[in-house]
Amino acid sequence: MQLRALRYFVTLAREGHFARAAEACGVTQPTLSSALAALEDQLGKRLVERDRRFIGLTEEGRAMLPWAQQLLAAHEGMVHAVEALDGPLHGEFRLGVIPAATPSVGAFAEALLRLHPGMTISVRSQTSREIVRAIEAYEIDAGITYLDHESPANVISVPLYAERYVFVTAAAGRRPAPGAVTWEQVEGYPFCLLHQGMQNRRILDTLMSGQGVSVRPRATADGYVALLAIVRSGGLATVMPERYVGLIEGADWASVHPLTMDAAVSRIGVIVGDRAPLDPVANAALGCARSIAGLTGV
Structure with missing residues (x-):
């Protein structure tokens, strides 16, 4: 059983697409398909459901996947262990x-x-x-x-490090007085926040609930670049980790306020x-x- 064929199999399972898997492996699609077919012949089991395109793994393929992942990782770890002896x-x-x-x-x-x-x-x-x-x-x-x-x-x-938060609004719009603010002071602002699939948002929801604060965001996103773009346009505000302050430090459009809290979140x-x-x-x-x-x- 060739490691190369196992790598193709694991990559196909991850990508869910023959062409993308071949590109990720640096081979042509026929080369990848041929190696997978040879692997199936060797095992005597069909691993991949396909009809001119990738449909999914068979029951046998799903059973084999975690073992193939472990085998490839063990080989890679072995190479690293030998390599580490030299520097x-x-x-x-x-x-x-x-x-x-x-x-x-x-x-x-x-x-x-x-x-x-x-x-x-x-x-x-x-x-x-x-x-x-x-x-x-x-x-x-x-x-x-x-x-x-x-x-x-x-x-x-x-x-x-321990994460803490800051409240950010557009300097040209509605904003609190300079200095730190409490959760109660920012409750009335229209918010844009990360969506609830992000753990940061779930932490914020838990934290605000504990403070008796209820926020229903007007906009959501999956990253802070989008949130800051919305804040900069005016009208909405956001809460973000204080480590992001360095990325907007000196920006004249931003009004940044530390959030008062008893301990690190x-x-x-x-x-x-x-x-x-x-x-x-x-x-x-x-x-x-x-x-x-x-x-x-x-």
């Missing part, structure tokens, strides 16, 4: 990041590339649930996500799969996270 790691590091933690990616990437100059880093914006699923499926090496709210299971984590940190033996790439992610946490005092 810095090489290859692509795959990182999933929740939108709320995007401003922290720079410090993590700098630490990883400095300690392992032979590596490259690929960053994907994902929800907290997508990050956990991708780690379980060996699709990413690590994630940056929430650690306390809806705590991820079967992972090793290193906290990076939640910790954000790096997570990797809790597996033994631990892949050296995952171990490198934890080492980078510890070095950053040491600087931030978390």
Whole structure:
């Protein structure tokens, strides 16, 4: 059984499309289809339902998928373990990041590339649930996500920082007096927030409910770029992590106000799969996270 064919099979299951899977594997579609057919012949089972296009995996294909993922990950980890004996790691590091933690990616990437100059880093914006699923499926090496709210299971984590929030409006529109504001003071503003599929929004809903505050947003989005664009146009306001303030610092259109709260809302940190033996790439992610946490005092 060739690892190449298993890689094609796992990629097809992820992409759900023959042409996209072939492109992701760097081969032609006939090459991918031929390797999959040979794999099916070897196993004596049909793994993929197809009729000129990908329909889905068969029952046998679904049963085989997690084992194929583990086998490919074990081979990759073996290569990394041998490579680590000679010095810095090489290859692509795959990182999933929740939108709320995007401003922290720079410090993590700098630490990883400095300690392992032979590596490259690929960053994907994902929800907290997508990050956990991708780690379980060996699709990413690590994630940056929430650690306390809806705590991820079967992972090793290193906290990076504690998240706090700011209230943002357009300077030219309705805005509070300078300085910190309370949740009660901002309740009457028309809001734009992340949609409820994002954990940051679910945390905000829980926090506001605990303060007796009810907010029904006029607009929702899946990222802060869209939210800030809506705020800048005037009329609506938003609540976002204070780490985003550095990205709009100096912008004359923004009116930014810290939100008064008794304690940090939640910790954000790096997570990797809790597996033994631990892949050296995952171990490198934890080492980078510890070095950053040491600087931030978390």
